[in-house]
Structures are given as structure tokens and as C-alpha cells.
Amino acid sequence: MTEAVAQVPPVDSPPAASTSVDICVCTFRRPHLALTLGSIAAIDATGAQIRVLVADNDAVATAASLVEAQRADFPFSLLYLHVPSANISLARNACLEHADADFVAFVDDDELVSPSWLKALLNTARQTQADVVLGPVRAFYEPSVPAWQRVGDFHSTLPVQTGGGIRTGYTCNVLLRCTAEVKSMRFDLGLGQTGGEDTEFFYRLTDAGGHIAFAPEAWVYEPVPASRTGLGWLVRRRFRSGQTYGARLLATGENRPRAVALASAKAALCLGLTLATAWSPIAWRKNLLRGVLHLGVVGGLFGTRQARHYGA
Incomplete structure (x- = not known):
């Protein structure tokens, strides 16, 4: 497994006026969700119809009040889903089941998207006609994090290229074209608490002939909590x-x-x-x-x- 990535130059043209996108955020007891939604509210959505789906994976609807507080000033349609299972695969599957757009995007509830994030993903999707477009995740380190971790950047995420292409992906920064194949797929419930459900999902998609592209300008940012710095x-x-x-x-x-x-x-x-x-x-x-x-x-x-x- 190598660490090179296939890059597609950004295209500056705006998405087609008919493009619709459901942006999905699965959450589990993270107050940072408010900041994530705030960053989504500030994206450049020129020419796109946006809806945001929040799938709360806690047994109790802990994120409901937070989402409701965002609704009044939120620039996009906002849908709250309560998926009380503590299984991330069920939350992701609920998003796919409720998705009703040309594209579905996933970001994590501890991330901040850049203003041009969605535009860069859509431009690459239009240029490549890929089924999936991945973007980079840049880790943000507090000054107290050990120097070896900050300088070595052990937490940022980029796709891995093997055999001349990208064979799998991740859900922390991704855009999926809502083809019949993608709409019929589901994340493995058996991996919903261990992790790796997204890796397995995208392997199945490429095994079926799906194409994954990379949008190097579609940045999202992820603060690294103290619990992950060791x-x-x-x-x-x-x-x-x-x-x-x-x-x-x-x-x-x-x-x-x-x-x-x-x-x-x-x-x-x-x-x-x-x-x-x-x-x-x-x-x-x-x-x-x-x-x-x-x-x-x-x-x-x-x-x-x-x-x-x-x-x-």
C-alpha cells in the first residue's frame, strides 16, 4: 500500500443550477456539532440546492436541541434524524435512506468545512464523472501537542492510491453521486462500532466498477483532541x-x-x-x-x- 494520491486540478466553473446535494453529519454526543453546522452554513453554495441531514446516534436525542437552535438562522433546509443505536453504520445508512438529491456528502461532527469545500467536490465530480470524490482532511494541532506529532502530521487524511487508482475511501470528507448502485448500498452493521465500515463500503463500490476521484482543494479541518494525541x-x-x-x-x-x-x-x-x-x-x-x-x-x-x- 503506497501513500501517493491521484490529484485532479480544480475547476473554477460553478455547479449546474439543477445540482442538489444532501450534506450528512452523523453525530454522537459531540457539542462541536454546532461549529460543524456553522461552517456548513458558510459554504459557497452558488448554483446548488442544499439540504443538511443530522443523524443523532445516541440512545437519547441529545443533539435535538442543538440542531433546533441552529434552524432559525440556518441558510439551508435542515433535517434531524434520531438513530438511537450507537452504531455508526446505522446512522450512515439512515442518511442514505433519507437522501433525495443528485449527490450525498458526508463530513464528521468534529470537523470544519472550508467555504469552497462543496464547490471543489462538485467541480471534480463534473470533470471526472466519478461516482465518489474524496477531499483532504487537515488536522489542527493545539500548541500543547508533542512536536513529533505536529511536525510529522500523524492525523491528516488523504486517499491512498494502489495499482494506479484509488480503491477505497472514507466518510470524513466525501461526495457520492446518487446512482442506483450507490443508493442500493449500505454500510456494514458489523463494523459500526469498531470502525472500518467506510473502508469496506468503498471497496465494495470499486469492486462493482465504481470510480473514485480526488479533489485536492476540497479542504475540511479537524481539531485533534487530547485523547488522540498519544x-x-x-x-x-x-x-x-x-x-x-x-x-x-x-x-x-x-x-x-x-x-x-x-x-x-x-x-x-x-x-x-x-x-x-x-x-x-x-x-x-x-x-x-x-x-x-x-x-x-x-x-x-x-x-x-x-x-x-x-x-x-
Whole structure:
């Protein structure tokens, strides 16, 4: 797995007047949702018809009053959905079921979208005719975050290119064209508390012939909370990502002994590089996390149970 990304130059032309977009935000007990909605309210929506869907995934409708407080001054139609399951896949599926637009966009409830975010996604969708357009997520670090994490930028998100294209994606910054194929798809409920449900969803979409493009100017920004600034959190998240990929290899009929041997060799190489780069506070951590990713692949190939990361 390489880390290069396929980039499409931005196009300055506005979206067609008939373009409609449902912007979906799944939330679980995050007051930051108010700031996320505020940033959406400030986007350049020239020529587009916008509706915003908020799917509250808490057992109690904790976000209802927050959404209602936004409604009076909100420039777009605002729909509140209560999906009391603490399962992010159910919340995402509820958004797809209620979507009634040409495109559906997803952003997280701890992010801020840039004013030109939607315009950049739509322009790339029009230029490429892609089924999915991903945008970059730039992490925002408080000054108190360790220097190795700020300088190494361990939390920003970009798509990964493999075999000359983008094979999977994420829901923290994405635009989906509402084709019949996309409308019929659902996120895996079994991954709704562990994570990886978006990775698996987009793998299925590209397996069916879907095309993913990248809009490098469609920025969203994500503050990094103190709970995620330790190396332990990064290790757990990277291991889970590896498990998701290992499970996919099994599902696609990959030869397990061969895949285990390859992932184990990659893990050993990365862990060796961790020792060789011990002098660099950034390099050794990046090599360690690559090794942990490949160990997670081995775990996924053997069907190890994934830890719960959502809804606790």
C-alpha cells in the first residue's frame, strides 16, 4: 500500500443550477456539532440546492436541541434524524435512506468545512464523472501537542492510491453521486462500532466498477483532541485499519498462508526500520505504525475480533 494520491486540478466553473446535494453529519454526543453546522452554513453554495441531514446516534436525542437552535438562522433546509443505536453504520445508512438529491456528502461532527469545500467536490465530480470524490482532511494541532506529532502530521487524511487508482475511501470528507448502485448500498452493521465500515463500503463500490476521484482543494479541518494525541491511540487505530484490510483479503479469496507470510515480512521490515531510525522522533514512530498496520493485516487474516472504537 503506497501513500501517493491521484490529484485532479480544480475547476473554477460553478455547479449546474439543477445540482442538489444532501450534506450528512452523523453525530454522537459531540457539542462541536454546532461549529460543524456553522461552517456548513458558510459554504459557497452558488448554483446548488442544499439540504443538511443530522443523524443523532445516541440512545437519547441529545443533539435535538442543538440542531433546533441552529434552524432559525440556518441558510439551508435542515433535517434531524434520531438513530438511537450507537452504531455508526446505522446512522450512515439512515442518511442514505433519507437522501433525495443528485449527490450525498458526508463530513464528521468534529470537523470544519472550508467555504469552497462543496464547490471543489462538485467541480471534480463534473470533470471526472466519478461516482465518489474524496477531499483532504487537515488536522489542527493545539500548541500543547508533542512536536513529533505536529511536525510529522500523524492525523491528516488523504486517499491512498494502489495499482494506479484509488480503491477505497472514507466518510470524513466525501461526495457520492446518487446512482442506483450507490443508493442500493449500505454500510456494514458489523463494523459500526469498531470502525472500518467506510473502508469496506468503498471497496465494495470499486469492486462493482465504481470510480473514485480526488479533489485536492476540497479542504475540511479537524481539531485533534487530547485523547488522540498519544502514540497508543495511533497504534490502536492503525492496527484496526490493518484488520479491516486483512478481512477484505479473506473476503476476496486471497490465499491466506501467502498473505500472512507477506504481511508478516512487511511487519518485520518496518519494525526493523523502527530500530534503525530510533534517532528520529518522527521516523521511528512512522515506521512503527506501518509495522503495526501489517500486524493488523495478519490479525484480520486470522479473524481476530476488532476492538470497539465507537459508541462507548
